[in-house]
Amino acid sequence: MAGDAGDGVVVRNKQVLLKNFMVGSAKESDMELREGTISLELPPGTEGAILVKNLYLSCDPYMRGRMREYYESYIPPFQPGKCIEGFGVAKVIDSTNQKFGVGDYITGLTGWEEYSILTRTEQLRKVEILDVPLSYHVGLLGMPGFTAYVGFYEICSPKKGDCVFISAASGAVGQLVGQLAKLHGCFVVGSAGSADKIELLKHKLGYDEAFNYKEEPDLVAALKRYFPKGIDIYFDNVGGEMLDAALVNMKVHGRIAVCGMVSQSAVSYPKGITNLYMLVTKRLTMKGFIQSDYLHLFPQFLETISNFYKQGKIVYIEDMNEGLENGPAAFIGLFSGKNVGKQVVHVADE
Structure with a gap:
């Protein structure tokens, strides 16, 4: 499957990095935007991985904990100088993974960047429900x-x-x-x-x-x-x-x-x-x-909640920020209540 889409084309790749471990109130200055490049083809020897274009990123309060130097929890802390990650919706550009093909939409943990190479694919999920907004897969259906x-x-x-x-x-x-x-x-x-x-x-x-x-x-x-x-x-x-x-x-x-x-x-x-x-x-x-801890219930959840939404029994409200460069401000806004509804960052169109 590798090489079907990118054929080695090199493109810009903006990233949001953790600049410093956060102490006290979260600040935008603890993060920084860096611009690099990436090939739209997985490198040789990369087995079981996918290269994705990130479309939507989720801002979630738990991410603040991962920005502390001393953080004892169920998921390891971010590291200064490295790209932060969070839940997102992305489109597969190249793949050496049998579960995901070029053109598939996936949701799960991805980088806060325009393109990501994902090697930890166990908890990634292929988006099967396509008759709701894609961004809902980091909110209502995420x-x-x-x-x-x-x-x-x-x-x-x-x-x-x-x-x-x-x-x-x-x-x-x-x-x-x-x-x-x-x-x-x-x-x-x-x-x-x-x-x-x-x-x-x-x-x-x-x-x-x-x-x-x-x-x-x-x-x-x-x-x-x-x-x-x-x-x-x-x-x-x-x-x-x-x-x-x-x-x-x-x-x-x-x-x-x-x-x-x-x-x-x-x-x-x-x-x-x-x-x-x-x-x-x-x-x-x-x-x-x-x-x-309850992932065995996820299929039941997807069916129940998507049906409620399609039947008009529930609504869902998003607060959408445009552009990866506005991601840090959107994230920091969570802690002062600036967002109304689910805070999402729109990184790119399909």
């Missing part, structure tokens, strides 16, 4: 969507009539969790950080109620106002003070799915949680999870 699906159905164990609270509710994960909860017959409240996002939650995403956490001097009181009888399910995307407030407001035998802690991403010494004793007094279940 890692964020799957995170929402697994977290809600597998971790939260929802029942019809449950009272559900979702933080960062208009983000890549939260917007889908809320809609799934409504389809399941739950009462759903979300929090977000601007008036526009609150309007979006209530009038486009179908939340029963929503509030701007930046306007609430007392989060415990705010949650008590919306959940006078308590919260059955808290889908936590932010951690910190919001998690602490939710713990106080949970019902007995409530469930908390810990998806992410974006409020802690830029904090060198995070403040501790003070209300963990509620786990005992209210017999709560609180579980952190990673979507990749």
Whole structure:
């Protein structure tokens, strides 16, 4: 299969590199854009690899952790001077891999660059559903969507009539969790950080109620106002003070799915949680999870969510930035709430 498309043509290849390990708040200056070149033909002896043209790249909060020098997690840190990576949608330009042919669309971890040679192909997936926007395969039908699906159905164990609270509710994960909860017959409240996002939650995403956490001097009181009888399910995307407030407001035998802690991403010494004793007094279940532990459910997820979308039962909102050069700013914007919906970088057309 090698050589079918590129025939050795050399083209420009812009890349986003990690310049320095990040300390404290994430800054654009910790990344830099470099322009190099790449051949559109895989080099001899490259077996089982694919050369791809990157079309869409996903901005995800977990990437911030990979930009720390000391990072103990399920995926290794980036290295200064090297191209960063993230989830993306790409088109295969050349291939020596039996699973992927020239012209296929793939999704999975790829470089933040115009073209990438991918040798770790085990978790790459061929895009089979082509009657939805390609960019949705890093959002609705990608890692964020799957995170929402697994977290809600597998971790939260929802029942019809449950009272559900979702933080960062208009983000890549939260917007889908809320809609799934409504389809399941739950009462759903979300929090977000601007008036526009609150309007979006209530009038486009179908939340029963929503509030701007930046306007609430007392989060415990705010949650008590919306959940006078308590919260059955808290889908936590932010951690910190919001998690602490939710713990106080949970019902007995409530469930908390810990998806992410974006409020802690830029904090060198995070403040501790003070209300963990509620786990005992209210017999709560609180579980952190990673979507990749549930990949056996991915086919079921794809079928369910794509059908919901095609039937008009759910919508999905993207915040699209144009050009790889705008990728660092788009990524940094995640941590100040600049994005409305799933943050995506459009690198190139097909």
